Amino acid sequence: MALTGRPAGPPLGAPPALVDLVTGAARLLCRRSGGRADVDGLALLGERAALRGLSRQGPVSCGGSTHLVQAADGFVAVSLARPDDVAALEAWLGSTVPSEDPWPAVHEMAAAATASVLDERAALLGLPVAALGSVAPRAGAFGLPVAAIHFDGRDAAARPIEGATVVDLSALWAGPLCGQLLAEAGADVIKVESVARGDGARHGPAAFFDLLNSAKRSVALNLGTPDGRDALRRVIAAADVVIESARPRALEQMGIAAGAVLRQPRGPRVWVSITSHGRAEGAGLRVGFGDVAAVAGGLVAADDNGPCFVADAVTDPVAGLVAAAAVLEALHAGGRWLLDAAMAPMAAGVAGAPLAVGDLCAAPPRARAVARAAPPLGADTAAVLGALAP
DSSP: OOTSSTTTTTOOOOHHHHHHHHHHHHHHHHHTTTTSSOOOOOHHHEEEEHTOOOOOTTTTTSSSSEEEEOOOSSEEEEOOOSSHHHTHHHHHTOOOOOOOSHHHHHHHTTSSSSSHHHHHOOOOOOOOETTTTOOOOOOOBTBSSSSEEEEEESSSSSSTTTTEEEEEEEOHHHHHHHHHHHHHOOOEEEEEESSOOOOOOGSHHHHHHHHHTSSSEEEETTTTTTHHHHHHHHHHHHOEEEEEEEHHHHHTTTOOOOHHHHHHSSSSSEEEEESSSSEEEEEEOOOOOHHHHHHHHTTTEEEEEEEOTTTTTTHHHHHHHHHHHHHHHHHHHHHHHEEEEEEEHHHHHHHHHHHTTTTOOOOOOOOOOOSSSOOTTTHHHHHHTTSSSS
């Protein structure tokens, strides 16, 4: 509530299905981990806001980089979080856009086009844009909104998460949160980053990065070299679980394909992919952050003046929590699994009219305490690689 609604207006509630999903995933995570990962699922949604001092801004995201923009026939979410996004605006809108403050021009020009046209053009340009409600929900597995492919015939026995090796290739919020929750459940989590382009969250508030990564070991590899890519393949082969949040082609360009890895005689039992729109062709090329994915799925709260964002990049922490619960379910089921935790369809499955909050007071967001800082980039590279078979 504190993070949903207009800044000068009353707080708004979230759809009941979102509350049910988050609380249910948190209970499942606690049960499958034997009580070790016992978290308040709803509180997870506000942790970044608590650490950064963010508040609700209605049709502007809590972080400020994403706007709900009125099109000719609806709304689109537009994120300008990266310099490349601002640079692509001219090609997207077909006119010059001032780089210093592009938002007035974006709102004016977008009003002349339909939401679907704006969405389609943005997809071709790699812009994080989505038409409101443009993505449908899809069937999941384990009672969770996560698509799954089960590879039969091997490793049929259940595998506990305690002592399992998790390789976390993800960045920013959703994937790292998944890894952090698995570490809390008892896994040995190894965070792997490129020396040239590490996790972008390292450049944000240190407290938030520490929250998501302090319980992990850090490996840094030069993925632009054959030796670096070979080391990455060896690290993955030694894992029980792999978490990644890149578009599928990013790893495939290095000769690493999730399905092929899971078919190997040895190697990971669970590969979880957390993306904006999913792994399927077409959708797998879409760019989107938490707020954009939420809007794509129709997950907004509305008042008499139109739609507002729900919480802070809400599908990021929701996907991280749900993915962690799905990993534990897959390990318990046995076999090998490719889990596709796509944020936009996940949002579509819980979108709906928000809960009425009446005169309830909105509690401020809070974050869990962190006992120590995350390790420096690459602090454990030598130790981890030295322990692997050549």
